[in-house]
Amino acid sequence: xxxxxxxxxxxxxxxxxxxxxxxxNAVKKALVKHNRDPKDILLVSGIGQxxxxxxxxxxxxxxxxxxxxxxxxxxxxxxxxNLTVIVTTGEGDCYGEGGNHFLHNIRRNVDITVIVxxxxxxxxxxxxxxPTTDLGYQTKIQTSGVIVEPFNPLEVAIALGCGFVARGYxxxxxxxxxxxxxxxxxxxxxxxxxxxxxxSFNHKNTYEWYSKRIYKVDQEADYDVSNKFSAYHKCGExxxxxxxxxxxxxxxxxxxxxxxxxxxxxxxxxxxxxxxIENILDDFI
Amino acid sequence: MDPTPTxxxxxxxxxxGQGIETFGSALCHIYxxxxxxxxxxxxxxxxxxxxxxxxxxxxxxxxxxxxREKIDILVALDLxxxxxxxxxxxxxxxxxLDKAKFNMTQxxxxxxxxxxxxxxxxxxxxELYVNSIMCGIMAYITSAELSxxxxxxxxxxxxxxxxxxxxxxxxxxxxxxxxxxxxxxKLFKINPSVTIPHLLMNGNDAIALGAIKAGCKFxxxxxxxxxxxxxxxxxxxxxxxxxxxxxxxxxxxxxxxxIGASFAGVRxxxxxxxxxxxxxxxxxxxxxxxxxxxxxVDAQRPAPATGLPTRTEQADLNFLIHAGxxxxxxxxxxxGTIEEAFTLTIRAFELxxxxxxxxxxxxxxxxxxxxxxxxxxxxxxxxxxxxxxSKNESINLxxxxxxxxxxxxxxxxxIPSWISQPIYVDxxxxxxxxxxxxxxxxxxxxxxxxxxxxxxxxxxxxxKQKAFQLENADLILLGFGSTFGVMKEACEKISxxxxxxxxxxxxxxFPTDEIxxxxxxxxxxxxxxxxxxxxxxGIIRQETTLKIHGSILKFDGRPFNxxxxxxxxxxxxxx
Numbered sequence: 001x002x003x004x005x006x007x008x009x010x011x012x013x014x015x016x017x018x019x020x021x022x023x024x025n026a027v028k029k030a031l032v033k034h035n036r037d038p039k040d041i042l043l044v045s046g047i048g049q050x051x052x053x054x055x056x057x058x059x060x061x062x063x064x065x066x067x068x069x070x071x072x073x074x075x076x077x078x079x080x081x082n083l084t085v086i087v088t089t090g091e092g093d094c095y096g097e098g099g100n101h102f103l104h105n106i107r108r109n110v111d112i113t114v115i116v117x118x119x120x121x122x123x124x125x126x127x128x129x130x131p132t133t134d135l136g137y138q139t140k141i142q143t144s145g146v147i148v149e150p151f152n153p154l155e156v157a158i159a160l161g162c163g164f165v166a167r168g169y170x171x172x173x174x175x176x177x178x179x180x181x182x183x184x185x186x187x188x189x190x191x192x193x194x195x196x197x198x199x200s201f202n203h204k205n206t207y208e209w210y211s212k213r214i215y216k217v218d219q220e221a222d223y224d225v226s227n228k229f230s231a232y233h234k235c236g237e238x239x240x241x242x243x244x245x246x247x248x249x250x251x252x253x254x255x256x257x258x259x260x261x262x263x264x265x266x267x268x269x270x271x272x273x274x275x276x277i278e279n280i281l282d283d284f285i
Numbered sequence: 286m287d288p289t290p291t292x293x294x295x296x297x298x299x300x301x302g303q304g305i306e307t308f309g310s311a312l313c314h315i316y317x318x319x320x321x322x323x324x325x326x327x328x329x330x331x332x333x334x335x336x337x338x339x340x341x342x343x344x345x346x347x348x349x350x351x352x353r354e355k356i357d358i359l360v361a362l363d364l365x366x367x368x369x370x371x372x373x374x375x376x377x378x379x380x381x382l383d384k385a386k387f388n389m390t391q392x393x394x395x396x397x398x399x400x401x402x403x404x405x406x407x408x409x410x411x412e413l414y415v416n417s418i419m420c421g422i423m424a425y426i427t428s429a430e431l432s433x434x435x436x437x438x439x440x441x442x443x444x445x446x447x448x449x450x451x452x453x454x455x456x457x458x459x460x461x462x463x464x465x466x467x468x469x470x471k472l473f474k475i476n477p478s479v480t481i482p483h484l485l486m487n488g489n490d491a492i493a494l495g496a497i498k499a500g501c502k503f504x505x506x507x508x509x510x511x512x513x514x515x516x517x518x519x520x521x522x523x524x525x526x527x528x529x530x531x532x533x534x535x536x537x538x539x540x541x542x543x544i545g546a547s548f549a550g551v552r553x554x555x556x557x558x559x560x561x562x563x564x565x566x567x568x569x570x571x572x573x574x575x576x577x578x579x580x581x582v583d584a585q586r587p588a589p590a591t592g593l594p595t596r597t598e599q600a601d602l603n604f605l606i607h608a609g610x611x612x613x614x615x616x617x618x619x620x621g622t623i624e625e626a627f628t629l630t631i632r633a634f635e636l637x638x639x640x641x642x643x644x645x646x647x648x649x650x651x652x653x654x655x656x657x658x659x660x661x662x663x664x665x666x667x668x669x670x671x672x673x674x675s676k677n678e679s680i681n682l683x684x685x686x687x688x689x690x691x692x693x694x695x696x697x698x699x700i701p702s703w704i705s706q707p708i709y710v711d712x713x714x715x716x717x718x719x720x721x722x723x724x725x726x727x728x729x730x731x732x733x734x735x736x737x738x739x740x741x742x743x744x745x746x747x748x749k750q751k752a753f754q755l756e757n758a759d760l761i762l763l764g765f766g767s768t769f770g771v772m773k774e775a776c777e778k779i780s781x782x783x784x785x786x787x788x789x790x791x792x793x794x795f796p797t798d799e800i801x802x803x804x805x806x807x808x809x810x811x812x813x814x815x816x817x818x819x820x821x822x823g824i825i826r827q828e829t830t831l832k833i834h835g836s837i838l839k840f841d842g843r844p845f846n847x848x849x850x851x852x853x854x855x856x857x858x859x860x
Binding site: 100 | 539
């Protein structure tokens with residue numbers, strides 16, 4: 001398995017210089033290391049610039065509705081656990097439109113990896129505030145600046161008991177690839193929130209802005225990824241210093257464990273041609 | 286009552302939480318096992334305790350399909366039930382009540398006073414035995430066999446401990462003895478048939494069984510009356526049939542999960558009511574665009590908004606026909622009987638998979654919650670045919686295109702990971718390979734594929750309508766879904782005029798040619814609908830340009846009953 005096996009021939013519709021390119025490269029690098037046949041990998045997305053990513057990799061792709069990437073992804077994994085299921089979504093898709101699915105799929109803890117392209121702005125609709133846009137940032141809609149507190153996805157994920165919470169940076173594609181691979185290898189719902197400059201609409205959180213602030217959390221000698229409280233504290237850092245890396249990691253029982261589907265053949269392999277319901281009809285006599 | 290009664294009607298009324306449904310369904314079993322035909326419907330409020338609910342059982346020598354207005358036996362489990370329901374009592378009808386419990390002294394000739402709650406305390410030390418005592422009393426009054434009753438009691442409580450079973454059997458006997466000693470009124474006696482009907486279930490049971498039979502392996506829904514019991518029944522058998530039942534966080538999640546599971550290769554479904562369906566509408570459109578099989582049950586209840594959550598209506602028809610933004614092929618099946626709820630659920634799975642489209646099963650609270658004896662479920666041994674590229678066929682498949690253009694508009698569907706190449710599916714307009722495109726020519730062809738070509742095929746799949754007594758009819762009734770029962774019985778019972786009916790168990794695609802043929806030369810055409818606008822009449826006009834002379838409409842949240850329909854039809858002739 002190498003990068004050429006993942007080559008798609010679709011024309012890429014992102015803006016030149018978009019952070020999405022770094023994420024695309026990181027996903028490819030991670031998948032090369034993951035070393036599974038593209039036919040066994042399923043990329044699921046909703047709508048937005050991030051959601052176009054599955055078209056730019058040669059893997060199975062289900063590109064569904066805005067905000068609804070998670071429900072089809074978990075269902076596909078539940079019925080065919082042999083698939084490696086990865087969601088590529090944006091902060092609008094995942095935390096805004098699809099917020100309820102974000103909350104409840106962390107609880108469900110199906111073994112999928114969720115990569116959220118978080119550029120702190122709406123790109124495809126041309127520059128409105130997103131759930132994570134910084135307070136005070138002016139847009140054509142938020143004309144006096146954003147007055148709604150930004151959503152902190154990492155804090156929420158940790159509070160909900162997500163077993164793998166990471167933050168990556170699109171310009172550090174090697175580091176991001178490691179995070180994605182670790183997310184794939186983690187059993188259960190893995191969240192990788194990826195900071196990504198939007199060269200067209202976000203004039204605050206630029207490459208330069210990020211490069212001054214970003215540091216790798218594992219470079220702090222005493223950082224304990226299994227400590228929920230220090231992880232929670234880490235998520236609060238933003239204006240001066242921004243940590244990237246695995247923020248929180250713990251083993252949790254998965255949906256697959258609890259539902260018992262790991263003990264049975266995948267549902268997709270069930271033969272349904274001649275299901276016998278005669279015995280249960282006795283309950284209706 | 287008729288001079289020689291061939292049926293009687295029981296209504297058990299009381300507060301929510303008094304076990305009315307348990308009692309009612311026990312009686313249904315007893316009458317069915319005694320060789321009678323039954324039709325039982327439920328009327329309940331959207332609350333867990335209190336209020337006033339009833340369970341009504343019509344018991345008959347002949348097979349019956351609808352409920353009636355007048356009651357022969359009213360079982361009042363609380364005081365308000367007497368005043369609420371006695372206006373529906375036949376002039377020879379009786380009321381069973383517990384005057385001590387209700388703190389009343391008043392006496393009426395049609396009262397049969399039973400110290401029910403005291404007896405229950407004595408029997409089992411708890412009011413839990415009220416139902417069993419009442420079963421015994423009812424059995425005596427309606428001339429049911431005590432031995433059969435005891436056998437049935439054992440079956441009903443089969444999951445309970447031996448002690449509980451025995452206490453209930455004693456309670457049943459005590460009730461029977463009490464009635465034998467003290468009941469001096471008229472006994473309700475009708476003749477059982479020789480053959481005992483095979484099964485007893487309600488519409489939702491039948492849908493759940495149909496789904497299991499059809500090979501549904503993934504069921505996701507958000508609980509919503511009156512659809513919830515479908516999920517309950519599927520969940521009950523989920524382990525046995527290796528089905529995953531996942532309660533979704535909302536209906537949007539439910540429909541999108543079902544689509545995801547279906548895309549991944551398993552038959553999947555969801556069920557809801559109008560409000561939940563509204564949330565699913567975008568998903569319907571997604572299924573159509575991605576050509577992913579989708580089965581949705583809409584068990585209708587009165588709307589707008591929250592409406593009357595536990596009551597019945599047929600007002601979602603237009604909504605379903607138009608559900609989902611954009612234009613695409615879809616099917617709406619509207620079963621008229623419990624048997625049909627089973628066969629059409631299987632059909633929904635087959636057609637959804639074959640045509641890769643959304644298929645709706647449109648029912649309502651009346652069909653969902655009504656019990657009837659059933660002789661057989663057609664299709665219970667039917668073999669399913671899968672409309673996918675099998676695992677074996679997948680092995681050597683090359684150059685696969687998910688949306689390959691074909692004459693039928695149906696592209697062979699491969700399952701992800703079974704074929705050697707990846708599969709692309711997109712909610713954006715896409716090429717044959719499934720990649721996003723804005724090309725005008727491809728766009729036009731894809732619309733034709735999803736709409737024209739598939740609809741052409743669906744023309745050959747239209748379900749045959751149930752038609753009765755159309756020739757030289759003075760009046761022809763048309764209905765869909767749960768009104769089948771009242772149409773059938775009303776048309777059979779009305780003797781001074783010739784009234785025929787057509788029941789549509791498939792409303793969309795609309796059977797235009799068939800309806801035009803049936804109604805050729807019809808004198809007078811009415812629709813009968815549980816809604817306020819006559820939606821079916823509108824669709825018939827739109828699709829056939831025929832003149833519809835009237836609609837019998839009911840939109841008070843209650844189902845039609847046979848007596849009311851006969852009265853309305855007779856009035857229509859006297860106008």
